[in-house]
Amino acid sequence: MNADERIIVPLDVPDLESAIALVDKLPQVTFWKVGLELFTSTGPTILEILKSRQKRIFLDLKFHDIPNTVAGACRAAAGYGVDLLTVHATNGKDALKAAMEAVQVGAEKAGTQPPKLIAITLLTSISARQLAFDLKIPLELPEFALQMALLAQESGLDGVVCSPQEVTQLRETCGNDFLFVCPGVRPSWADQGDQKRSLTPSQAIKAGADYLVIGRPITAASDPELAWQKISEELSKK
Numbered sequence: 070m071n072a073d074e075r076i077i078v079p080l081d082v083p084d085l086e087s088a089i090a091l092v093d094k095l096p097q098v099t100f101w102k103v104g105l106e107l108f109t110s111t112g113p114t115i116l117e118i119l120k121s122r123q124k125r126i127f128l129d130l131k132f133h134d135i136p137n138t139v140a141g142a143c144r145a146a147a148g149y150g151v152d153l154l155t156v157h158a159t160n161g162k163d164a165l166k167a168a169m170e171a172v173q174v175g176a177e178k179a180g181t182q183p184p185k186l187i188a189i190t191l192l193t194s195i196s197a198r199q200l201a202f203d204l205k206i207p208l209e210l211p212e213f214a215l216q217m218a219l220l221a222q223e224s225g226l227d228g229v230v231c232s233p234q235e236v237t238q239l240r241e242t243c244g245n246d247f248l249f250v251c252p253g254v255r256p257s258w259a260d261q262g263d264q265k266r267s268l269t270p271s272q273a274i275k276a277g278a279d280y281l282v283i284g285r286p287i288t289a290a291s292d293p294e295l296a297w298q299k300i301s302e303e304l305s306k307k
């Protein structure tokens with residue numbers, strides 16, 4: 070896989086028209102992420118459009134509910150033939166196992182390949198301070214992220230979404246057959262926005278990420294093509 074194919078760009082836009090405009094503007098992007106905003110607005114139509122253009126799709130709906138409900142949602146989502154699908158690790162083991170079974174069933178019923186099912190360890194917008202003081206989690210942040218990754222792995226999932234700041238330790242423990250997808254990636258010239266635990270694209274790859282999710286530094290740039298090119302050049306320098 071070349072470096073560009075490791076970049077997933079989120080279509081965090083409000084409607085189909087804006088999504089298509091962004092896809093048209095960045096033909097170099099091979100892997101797009103559809104998240105809560107766009108999927109709630111357009112439903113599966115956007116997935117059909119991306120597939121008709123031979124794009125890979127990360128359906129980032131971050132399901133979080135009781136096992137029966139998470140499994141039902143995963144069964145339905147797997148029928149769309151997407152490449153990656155997310156649930157929260159904090160669903161717990163019963164729901165994660167049910168989700169894993171459900172993606173196989175949903176994909177088989179639809180005659181498609183099951184997506185890789187990956188779990189959110191801890192949102193990259195949460196700082197160590199917020200974890201301790203707002204969420205009252207009595208573990209150090211890297212330890213919490215590690216425990217969530219291990220829970221996902223023990224439940225049979227394919228990988229996790231984690232901050233690039235934690236990926237080295239998580240990979241050391243979970244191994245190379247587990248997928249690591251890292252949002253919260255910020256080139257040195259970009260704003261942090263609401264991301265609290267970030268690294269630059271080249272640092273994130275060196276740390277062990279399989280895929281980088283990079284949104285606003287590209288999509289909100291005055292020249293998205295130039296921003297993509299700068300990131301691509303940064304990644305191609307060894």
Ligand SMILES: O=c1ccn([C@@H]2O[C@H](COP(=O)(O)O)[C@@H](O)[C@H]2O)c(=O)[nH]1
Nearest residue numbers: 079104191192193252253282283284285
């Ligand atoms: O922990 C997480 C999980 C998912 N995301 C998603 O990734 C992108 C990041 O976009 P930026 O514009 O690069 O901040 C966004 O769609 C989030 O929903 C995340 O940031 N952190």
